[in-house]
Amino acid sequence: MNIIVCVKEAVDLEQVRVNESTREPTLEGLPLEIEDLSKNAAEEAVRQKEQHGGTVVALAAGLPTLKKTIREVLAMGVDEARLVLHPSLATTDPPSIARILARAILQTEDYGLVLLGEGSADNFSGLVGPIISETLGLPGVTGVRELKIQNGVARCTRDLEDCYEVVEVLLPAVITVTSEINEPRLPSLTDVLKSSRKPVTELQDLGLKEENRTRRVKNIAPPSSRKGVLFQGEAGEAVKSLLEALRRDGVLT
């Protein structure tokens, strides 16, 4: 059984800065990486492979920079990567990305399981997993925190707001994972070096002319004006200065 893991590239969210006059984020020049929840999905795929055998294929649709960033999951133990690359994919809405990924999945031979994050750390729309499941007509389970595969059945523990829900589905299935499902491994230097020999292919003709159904009108950081006053030194003194400041501001009486 082959396992497919769909992954996404994003900027390092800790490094996002805002242009003070336009309030727009400045993203140019920021390092791109495979975002956190995709790494949870990749880790889960590799662990399932280690238990049950088979190979893990990573799929991604995005910018040409993926050719480099995808190495991150190859170093984690993913065996090969297939990419749909186009500059326009940066502004493609999540449902369209899901339909492109679904087509890429159909071209992948003998897969039993499709894994991805329940959302991405940057956008967290939660749309991609369920729409892949709809497009392919496969069972789909979201928000999975524990996954056991046995005899062609996936037993999934979903982490929902009000309960843990244990469900079973027949494979092949599309399963989205939470960030609590595992701790993604940090690849060793040898793993990183080996990853450069793993195959990365570009998929063509997947019908990139997806129609967006939503359009981003603007993307603006809310104004923030915090005082940023720091009290250092001995705890007792710092506490006194803090309380004085809070009383002066009328926050405490």
Place this chain on the structure above:
Amino acid sequence: MAKILVFSEKKEMGLLSKGWELSAGGGGGQGVAAVASSAEGMAEYFSYGANPVYQADGDHTAAEETWADLLRGIVERGGFQLVLLTSTKRGKEIAARLAYALGAGCVTDVTSLRWEGERLLADRYTLGGNCVATEEILTPVKVCAVMPYAFPVGQPDPARRGDTVVVTLPGESQKRVIERRAKAHETVRLEEAERIVGVGKGLLHKEDLEMVMELAGVLGAEVGCSKPLALELHWFSEDRIIGLTGSKASPKLYLALGVSGQIQHMVGVGRAKTIVAINKSADAPIFKGSDYGIVGDLYQVVPKLVEELKKA
């Protein structure tokens, strides 16, 4: 013209109030209908203006694909243009499946929703909470999953009546439910708290919460937490998470203890009047987003804080 259908897992009447406001805009006044997941509380739906109320014979825990299927039928038969759901995990999945089936544009985790002329605009956080994006939904039928408690609840009119339409959830699902284990649940609403003490992983042992509770007690504050304290350590119920996936609070004072201040957390207190952070690392990102900070060990600072506050 806008004819609006509301289905809220959390039975949020704020969605109906918002539905009314939106149905009057966009050229229309066409009214709001609701889908209820049981026969209970129908009068409440009517009192907030829903008519008709589609009364389903299942409950909100039924498989998402069956809910999506039921809603698709109602939307198609009733000619609804906008569906509002609550953006819980279930709600988001239902929204995604429904949008697929209807060929509709869909936005999840919506924090604000309005007409601009004929255009429906929805706001949601992006870049992990760094920014707010405004999305225009381009399709004639639109699906929005709205952040819990994003919209205020309007005035009910207990005298209002309406029609009940009994509908049947399709039984077929590809998921077989083995068991459900309820989670500890509290009715705390951090959105309404005046003061909040927030705890992060800087707190090392569960027993140390006693010290935090004492501080919250003297401050008259609610206690909130970072996501890992609820989801990894299970020291708190999820109702107490502050941030992107938790509550968006607007207290007069937010006091963060041992919280690193990642953007996904800070977006939950962006509207706080004053933010104070106690963190032992001077480089912690939380200090950049705070009005006041003490660089120090919370195990030393918190007892001092309690001591000084008690003096006053």
